[in-house]
Amino acid sequence: MPYVLRRCLLIVPTLLGVSFLGFALVNLAPGDPAEQFARRITDHPPTLVEIAEARERLGLNHSVPVQFVQWMDHAAHGNLGISYATRQPVSTELRRRIPKTLQLAVPASLLALLIALPLGSYSAVRRGHAADQVVRIGAMAGASMPSFWLALLLILLFSVRLGWLPVAGRGGLDTYILPTLTLALEPAAVLARFTRSTMLEALGEDYVRTAQAKGARQRRVVTRHALRNALIPVVTYFGSRLGYLITGAVVVESIFVWPGIGRLTVDAVAQRDYPMVQGVVVFAGLTFAVINLLVDISYRLVDPRIGVGRGVSR
Amino acid sequence: MTAGSGVVLPPADIVSPRRHQLRGVLRDRAALLGLVIVVVLSLAAIFAPVLSRHDPNTVDVSRKFLSPSREFPLGTDHLGRDVMARMLYGARLSIGSTLVATFAVTVIGLTVGLLAGYLGGLVDNLLSRLMEIVSAIPSILLALAITAVLGIGLRNVLIAIVAATWPTYARVIRGAVLAEREKDYVEAARAAGAPMRRIFARHLLPNIIGPAMVITTLELGIMLLSISALSFLGLGVRPPAAEWGAMLSEGRTYLSRAPHMMLFPGSAIFLMVLGFNLLGDGLRDLIDPRIGAASH
Numbered sequence: 001m002p003y004v005l006r007r008c009l010l011i012v013p014t015l016l017g018v019s020f021l022g023f024a025l026v027n028l029a030p031g032d033p034a035e036q037f038a039r040r041i042t043d044h045p046p047t048l049v050e051i052a053e054a055r056e057r058l059g060l061n062h063s064v065p066v067q068f069v070q071w072m073d074h075a076a077h078g079n080l081g082i083s084y085a086t087r088q089p090v091s092t093e094l095r096r097r098i099p100k101t102l103q104l105a106v107p108a109s110l111l112a113l114l115i116a117l118p119l120g121s122y123s124a125v126r127r128g129h130a131a132d133q134v135v136r137i138g139a140m141a142g143a144s145m146p147s148f149w150l151a152l153l154l155i156l157l158f159s160v161r162l163g164w165l166p167v168a169g170r171g172g173l174d175t176y177i178l179p180t181l182t183l184a185l186e187p188a189a190v191l192a193r194f195t196r197s198t199m200l201e202a203l204g205e206d207y208v209r210t211a212q213a214k215g216a217r218q219r220r221v222v223t224r225h226a227l228r229n230a231l232i233p234v235v236t237y238f239g240s241r242l243g244y245l246i247t248g249a250v251v252v253e254s255i256f257v258w259p260g261i262g263r264l265t266v267d268a269v270a271q272r273d274y275p276m277v278q279g280v281v282v283f284a285g286l287t288f289a290v291i292n293l294l295v296d297i298s299y300r301l302v303d304p305r306i307g308v309g310r311g312v313s314r
Numbered sequence: 315m316t317a318g319s320g321v322v323l324p325p326a327d328i329v330s331p332r333r334h335q336l337r338g339v340l341r342d343r344a345a346l347l348g349l350v351i352v353v354v355l356s357l358a359a360i361f362a363p364v365l366s367r368h369d370p371n372t373v374d375v376s377r378k379f380l381s382p383s384r385e386f387p388l389g390t391d392h393l394g395r396d397v398m399a400r401m402l403y404g405a406r407l408s409i410g411s412t413l414v415a416t417f418a419v420t421v422i423g424l425t426v427g428l429l430a431g432y433l434g435g436l437v438d439n440l441l442s443r444l445m446e447i448v449s450a451i452p453s454i455l456l457a458l459a460i461t462a463v464l465g466i467g468l469r470n471v472l473i474a475i476v477a478a479t480w481p482t483y484a485r486v487i488r489g490a491v492l493a494e495r496e497k498d499y500v501e502a503a504r505a506a507g508a509p510m511r512r513i514f515a516r517h518l519l520p521n522i523i524g525p526a527m528v529i530t531t532l533e534l535g536i537m538l539l540s541i542s543a544l545s546f547l548g549l550g551v552r553p554p555a556a557e558w559g560a561m562l563s564e565g566r567t568y569l570s571r572a573p574h575m576m577l578f579p580g581s582a583i584f585l586m587v588l589g590f591n592l593l594g595d596g597l598r599d600l601i602d603p604r605i606g607a608a609s610h
Contacts, residue, residue, distance in 0.1 A: 017447030029463045140344075140595070144588035146539055148546045149580035152566055160570045244452050251454075251543050255566070265455060266547055269462040277459045285450045 004297055011289040018285030022278040023071050027064070029274050034060050036274075040084035075282060081275035085268065090279035093264065098283075100170065101253070101260030105245035107176070108183035113238060115188040120195025121230070124203060125222055135192060142189025151182045151255045168257040179256040183249055187241045194237050198230040205229070232299065239295035243288045345596020351589030355582070359405035366399035371554050379572040389574040391564065400556040401578055407468070407557040409586070412538040415472045419537070420530050422480040424522075427487025432495065432510075432518065442488070445481035453478040454543060461549050468557070471550045475540045483529055490525045494518055524601040531594035535587040542583050558583050 026033065034055035038046035041054070055061055059070050074080070080090035123135035158178060159167040166175050202208060203226050211221045246261070253262035261280060268276035358365060368386075374394035382389045388397035430441040448456070453475070460474035494500065495518070503513050544550050545559030553560070558579040565576025 013443055014446050014450050017443065018450050021447060021451070025459055025463055030465075140591060141584075141588060144535065144584060144591050146542060146580065146583050146587065148543060149562060149576070149584060152562070152569060152576050152580065156569055156573055156576075160573075250458065251546065254547060265458055269458050269549070272462060274462065277462045280455065281451055281459050284452055284455050285447075288450045288452070 007293060007296055011293055014289050015286065018289070019072055019075060019282055020068065022281040022285070023068050025281065026274045026278050027067075029272075033274075034058060036084070037082075041082070041087060080279040080282065083268075083273055083276045085271045085273040085276065090275050093276065094261070094279055094283055097259060097261050097264050100258065101246060101249060101262065104176070104179050104183055104249060104253070104258065104260065105242065108180045109187060109238070109242050109245055111180060111184040112188035112191055112241070115184070116191035116195055117227075117231075117234070120192040120234075121199050121222065121227055123192070124196045124199035125218075127200065135196070139189045139192045139196075142185050143193065145185060145189075147182055147186060148251045148255060150185060151178070151252055154178050154182060155255075168255070170256075170258055175256075179252055179258055182252050182256075183245060187238075187245065191234065191238060191241070195230065195234050198233050199226055202226040202230040236295050236299055239291055243291045246287055246291075342596040342599065344592050345599075348589045348592025348594075348596065351585055352593060355405060355586050355589070356409060358402055359409050362399075362402035362406055366396065366402045368396035368399045370395060370399040370403040370556050372396075379568070381572075382574060388578050389572065391561075391572070391575050392568055395554075397561075397575065397578060400561060401558075401582060404556040404558045404561055404579065405582065407551060407555065408538065408542065408559070408583070411468060411472055411541055411557075412534055415476055415537045415541065416530060416534050418472075418476045419480050419483050419533055420526070422476070423483025423529075424487055424526060426480070426484040428491055428514070428518070428522070430484065431488040431491025432514065438488075441484070445485055448478065449481040449485075451478075453482075454540065457540065457544060458547075458549075461544065466549050466552075468545075468551045468555075471541060471544045475537065475544070479533075479536070479540070483533060486525060486529050487522060490522050491518060494521045528594055528598045528601055531590060531597055535590035535594070538583060538587055538590070 029036075032051075035046065035051050037058060038050045038054040042050060046054070059067055062070065078091050080094070082088070083090050083093060086093060119135050119139075123132045126132045155167055155178065158165045165178055169175055203222075205226075208221060208225050211225050212218075216224075249258075249260060250262035250265055252258070253260045254266045257263070261283070265277065265280045267273070268280065372395060376394065377386075377390050378392055378394040380386055380390040380394075386396050386398060388401060391397055391400070426441055426445075430438040451459075456478035457471070457474040460477055461470055464470035464473060500513060500517050503517055508516075541550065542559030542562070545557050546563045548560075548563060551557040551560050561579040562576050562583070565572070565579065568575050
């Protein structure tokens, strides 16, 4: 438990830093934030009184450190400011978009695991054979594929030419297929490469050789002994990819007109909606920090030696 | 620390490491393919004016959306411009900006990584926290946010990408320095009273160059992908400048009418990234099979 506590405390400086980064972004943006706010929030050019009111409302009369503390205080209470574009609270918009991003990120990451684990382990077991070569080349190509091009190729084939699937938008189940496929390819390729190398390492370990020497079947050796141990770094790595999928599906969401966090970010950047950009940055930092925390803790809990012991005794 | 890798590099003063690496890359067929792709596309960029038969920016709507032909080997776009010429000139902008961004990341990453790893203590602590904070936000998202502040344009996109991605590089270098620093020969040099500058230049740097070369090569692919992605989103070059990501974005609008408009720039980005990755992978296998997981 002390470890868990220590690890939890470690994310505090990161979160503070990310918040400061988000805070600084808006303050570094060109122009007077009060004037910007007044201009965006009203429909006419703002009067001096309105600008002064905005300054008061945003707390810009105070010194920068005080502003940061105030901003942190608000953020801690879930108040991330008002969007310039929608004039709604940033947190409301984030809460509306997050589930939609998750609806793509979760199936995509599961699909990636489903592709990568078997292919990566098979490739390791058949090291040097034709199957290994095919998997390696495929994984290399997959990792080099720009997601935005893959998306266009899939749309061209399945939507334009064959007419099987919708071009874009979020609706029935068929609208999920192309974005999920696009999102899954890169992590699948990278994970397959990673699985292969950790499997190769595990297959060279003493306990695997022992299992082989005592006459265990190859299949059993691979699944029971090697894969179990290779899985731990793979899962750790998977955790970090999941963070990227949740926060980084920027291009794919934008191509498929998917109303998630990624598209929200692109729109906010295009409209110079600084509070929204700030909100997304803080959300992403928080998500990442929490996912890393969970991965680290679970890594600690799943002691690799326990896994092997159980595998052998059964 | 030595995993049963079987790759043992000779000491730097017996065989020139660069010659050793070059020979190794030539033996590795995948890495060789990567090298060929990178060289061919780079040559295409360099000789763009010689190789293109048309001006990349000449608009002629009477010949728009032409399919590939003898006159226009890659067809024409929605404004009747020669896609071949735009691809060649686009290579200059895409590869050129990739090189600039990668160079910047390499310089920053090396400096910060060496400083943090070698000095340790408070400096290391502060720099490491900074790296943690910056890499706590996905780089594409952070790059987007920075572009929002700086404004649209290729130069700003490059600044944003460099600012968002340097920690990955610095972290690997820091790790390599830490591993190297603990070794006996550095210990011995320090005990013998060698000045810090000498230890840095004679002992640490030569052993960092290998991993640095690998990450720099892999970084090239990541940079090209990031720059293309932001250009694709319309944040990079302004029209009519030809750049692969921006061309792909234009091609997207005419997906059904003129698919060649997106097929060629997309293949170019894919091929070039593949080339960088194959080359980087080959170098890594040669230098140290273990740094791979950390660098991605």
